[in-house]
Amino acid sequence: MRNNTFSLAVVVLLALAALYIVLPVDHPAWLERSLSRDPEAPRDLMDLKLGLDLRGGTQVLLESDLAEGVALPDGAMSTAKTIVENRVNGLGVAEAVVQNQGDNRIIVELPGVRNPDQAVETLRSTGQLEFVDPAGSTLAQGMIINTTNHPNAVQTAQEGGLVDPSSIPYPDRVFQTAMTGEVLRDAIAAPDQYGNWQINFGLTSEGSTTFFNYTSSHIGQPMAIVLDGHVLSAPTINAAISDNGVITGQFTQSEAESLAVQMRYGALPVPLKVVDIRTIGASLGQDSVSRSLRAAIVGMIAVVIYMLALYRLPGLLAAAALLCYIVFNLAIYKLIPVTLTLPGIAGFILSIGMAVDANILIFERFKEEMRAGRSLRLAVETGFSRAWPAIWDSNLSTLITCAVLFWFGNTFGASTVKGFAITLAVGVLLSMFSAVFVTRTFMRSLLAGTAQKSSTSRSLLGY
């Protein structure tokens, strides 16, 4: 039985670790850092991630809107995605998601955005790049300013969503536009001979003259590069520039590439149209969360009572295993992380019933073996081994449907369908672990403590 003591210790430790992750307390920084691919942005383990249908927000599917017979230029969609991403960041929406989907679509999720219609218009509008004279003020990347060409940029940004007030130091000023993006011929990010990333840009023949006139009279002063009122960069003019120029600075590769893309295609490389938009109000989302939480708790209590009534002591063990199962599930949702949607919660509640199924299969086998007159210990072991093929085969067929559902949801940005498939699949996998490892360990530990077949054990074990 030493082996089993070890298993029991593993179960208890795993359950405690999972419980710690699930609890909404501050988690140590090293843990949150190690879970994130980007060391700059450690993962927040405080709360479960909720989908748009639970927290409220807008999901938009944008599609390239080209005339019949016009081919989509290579790389245009990934460029468009970068530009849309920058605009989303400009809107100041927290935890927004922008992804390419298929060959010609971009999916954008904007949680908690206040004026979704306007936000969507901002995303698909053709933006304009400007070179702006700061006129003595300090402008830095990330600021939002009004310019001669966009005198209402600040107001638009404020209406669009949650904008950090510190990014609007000059809400009432309108800065002078020196030139627009039309002067640029191209812009490419490349490393210099020391490996520092910079942006090399070329000017059109008309642009050269304008650019030279402006830069020659402003040497030593900064010049802001602005896209739709958002300051992308504010380099200092070191020399008069015509034909070609270089922007240097402390750029990482991705920063340099992103800036080059925005200078090149201030406007979107392809026009975009909205083919699917859905908005869930925050009040409906809040309502759904509280209702499904109540349903989950009531459902779980009902299942536990039923198991206790039908299987007595093993039922109690199964209930304990079920609690472990729920904690493991929630911990995995936080670790992966899984974004919970309303059907996702339904999938989870459904999988509670499913997790019990494996236990029922085992206990029914166990009862049969006991009735056949086997010893308690033998009945437990054969109960588990005989039930296993059925558990495995039936769960595998559910996993097959989950895979098909996931594919379907993923192809169409139907995050509700995808969410259901993920939680059900995680639930099925965990239920096998919980039934076979957790319940069996509990049963064996209990056996070590109880005597052989007797009338009390008969009523306790319910066979």
Add this chain to the structure above:
Amino acid sequence: MFRIIERRGWYFALSLLLMLPGIIYMIWSLTTQGHLLPLSIDYTGGTLWEMRFNEPQRPTDVREVFVAAGYPDTTAFTVEDDQTIQVKFKNIETNEKEQIQAALVDRFGEFDERSYRSIGPTIGGEVSQAAVIAVLVASVLILGYIAFAFRQVAHPVRFGVCAVIALIHDTLVIISFACIMYLIAGWEIDALFLTAALTVIGYSVNDTIVVFDRIRENYRKYRSEGLSALANRSIVETAQRSLGTQITTLLSLVAILVLGGATLQQFVAVLIVGIISGTYSSIFNATAFLVAWEERSFFPRTSTATPSSNGQAALA
């Protein structure tokens, strides 16, 4: 020994009866409307807009605003209470929405946008196509898997085919349910219906496998018995488990149905019907079909006078 399998004629008749409303609806709908099922905007494209006003409003008044704005094909109805109204009409652009919104505020005052969905017709078409592919792919994969898992028994493909017959039965039963609910309460077949259907398929196969697994095991133990006796024995042996699982699953689902709110109601109702049908079909269709196939007799005459002791000899 119970004689379950011998009465299979009745089960098949009951199943046909349950599938009939859906089949009749589909034929009627195809001939008169040109489409098979009452599909939602997920598949057809269109706009669904749910708004909550500060005071109770009549759906007809709300509809008037839409008709006046140039959308004659608008339907409006209340959800949950008479302050919340859902409007369904064609797919529109953002600027068109802003105009209607202004007209609504003008007439009824400010309102809370509970949810808004507008989907283009091309996307809807693609979704329908993918839905069909999803169901077919899932069926083929499951058929293949069962044939593989039951490769040691005689005629493994029959096991797979019978499981698939059961899942087609379950799909038709929930389609029947959906069509009836469409006629009664205006429920439509949306993306979540597909999710429910595929889940039911998974469950149905899950149940079928548990019975088949027992047949597989008993097949080795009691080689001398005929398939119908083996099937009876296996059904009885697994009955308690099937019931136990079904009850726990239904307990969870009923909790969502009663407490979970309107958004999930249709989805969960379809799941409940489908899961009950799945358990029924695993015993009374899949297993009965397996035996019928073996004995080449689908509607055996059950003679009450001479019940054979092992239930083997069913007369053709």
